[in-house]
Amino acid sequence: MSKFAKKKDGELPAVSTASLPDIVFMLLFFFMTVTVMKDSSLKVKNELPVASEIKKLEKKDRVITIYVGKPNREYEKIAGTEPKIQLNDKFASPSEVGDFILMERAKKAQELQNVLTTSLKVDKDANMGLISDIKLELRKVNALKVNYTTGSGDAFNNLN
Amino acid sequence: MASREEAPKVNAGSMADIAFLLLIFFLVTTTIETDAGLDRMLTRPNIDVPPPIPERNILPILINGQDELMVDKTIIDLKDLKDITISFLDNGGASNESENYCIYCQGERNAKSSDNPDKAIVSLMSNRETTYGVYIAVQNELVAAYNHLRNREAQRLYKTDFTAMEVLYANAETPKVQKDELKKKIRSIQKLYPMKLSEAERQ
Numbered sequence: 001m002s003k004f005a006k007k008k009d010g011e012l013p014a015v016s017t018a019s020l021p022d023i024v025f026m027l028l029f030f031f032m033t034v035t036v037m038k039d040s041s042l043k044v045k046n047e048l049p050v051a052s053e054i055k056k057l058e059k060k061d062r063v064i065t066i067y068v069g070k071p072n073r074e075y076e077k078i079a080g081t082e083p084k085i086q087l088n089d090k091f092a093s094p095s096e097v098g099d100f101i102l103m104e105r106a107k108k109a110q111e112l113q114n115v116l117t118t119s120l121k122v123d124k125d126a127n128m129g130l131i132s133d134i135k136l137e138l139r140k141v142n143a144l145k146v147n148y149t150t151g152s153g154d155a156f157n158n159l160n
Numbered sequence: 161m162a163s164r165e166e167a168p169k170v171n172a173g174s175m176a177d178i179a180f181l182l183l184i185f186f187l188v189t190t191t192i193e194t195d196a197g198l199d200r201m202l203t204r205p206n207i208d209v210p211p212p213i214p215e216r217n218i219l220p221i222l223i224n225g226q227d228e229l230m231v232d233k234t235i236i237d238l239k240d241l242k243d244i245t246i247s248f249l250d251n252g253g254a255s256n257e258s259e260n261y262c263i264y265c266q267g268e269r270n271a272k273s274s275d276n277p278d279k280a281i282v283s284l285m286s287n288r289e290t291t292y293g294v295y296i297a298v299q300n301e302l303v304a305a306y307n308h309l310r311n312r313e314a315q316r317l318y319k320t321d322f323t324a325m326e327v328l329y330a331n332a333e334t335p336k337v338q339k340d341e342l343k344k345k346i347r348s349i350q351k352l353y354p355m356k357l358s359e360a361e362r363q
Binding site: 017018020021024025027028031032034035036037038048049051052053054055056057060068117119121122123124125126127128129131132135138139140142143144145146147148149150151152155156158159 | 172175176178179180182183186187189190191192193194195196197198199200201202203204205223227238239286287288289290291292293294295296297299300301303304307326327330359
């Protein structure tokens with residue numbers, strides 16, 4: 001019976017933390033693979049609409065992104081509350097879109113300059129007027145390939 | 161002198177902390193990107209006047225500032241748009257003898273609707289006040305209509321879906337030989353039902 005008498009009560013065995021690094025590394029690798037580096041911080045509300053017939057966007061180096069949406073709360077004082085265009089890190093008017101596209105295009109490698117796609121990341125509450133202005137500018141600089149970037153889902157969810 | 165055989169153990173207790181630091185760095189500096197959407201080619205700015213198109217070959221879709229949808233002078237529900245578009249595109253109204261006759265069309269062959277898919281033009285007009293979300297929903301339904309017809313033809317000719325071929329073509333792991341073949345097939349289907357979407361804005 002001495003076997004049982006040895007047991008001291010009230011003392012819990014310590015949980016081994018030896019596998020903690022492994023778990024954290026796993027998380028780390030997950031985030032490293034599924035995310036991409038931020039290149040500009042969003043200054044506008046950007047809740048994308050959803051669509052079901054979507055196609056995957058081209059590689060990231062072939063895409064120029066234009067954001068449209070209502071300015072965030074902290075920028076309301078300088079930019080107002082109406083939807084605005086964001087190019088890189090600053091607010092812009094529709095007339096600046098053309099120059100922006102030309103500048104971004106010039107930055108890309110020669111062989112990519114003809115295959116660039118313009119990705120429009122537009123908040124679902126924005127109005128078409130602004131989008132039409134952007135499209136007009138894009139046509140002027142011959143950036144005809146456009147992708148209306150959306151999330152995936154049932155398009156009827158956009159209606160409300 | 162300490163024995164050479166025994167290398168001192170490195171304390172691995174802080175490994176977790178280092179990994180956490182890295183993890184938090186990645187959490188802060190990266191985002192999960194949305195990288196899919198509806199592809200659309202804009203039309204070139206043309207100066208010359210386009211040739212007159214008979215009214216039967218145009219499907220006029222209007223979205224007004226209150227996000228209401230009107231097709232052919234009647235207000236419709238968004239969920240009916242796909243079927244209306246399909247029946248318009250697939251109509252094949254040109255008569256048997258004419259050169260525009262569409263062999264593969266399965267529509268009603270109504271003489272008052274489009275002659276053949278190559279002639280059929282969907283005209284989408286939006287107002288400045290139209291909400292972007294609604295516009296995307298309409299675009300999505302139009303693409304769905306085209307995809308439906310293209311899938312049907314792809315099933316008939318190649319026993320596969322058009323959208324599946326497109327996904328396979330975009331996949332980087334697909335070998336080049338197969339890609340060339342896919343490209344030919346995709347082109348041929350696109351030729352049967354070319355996407356002719358004209359967009360204009362009404363003030």
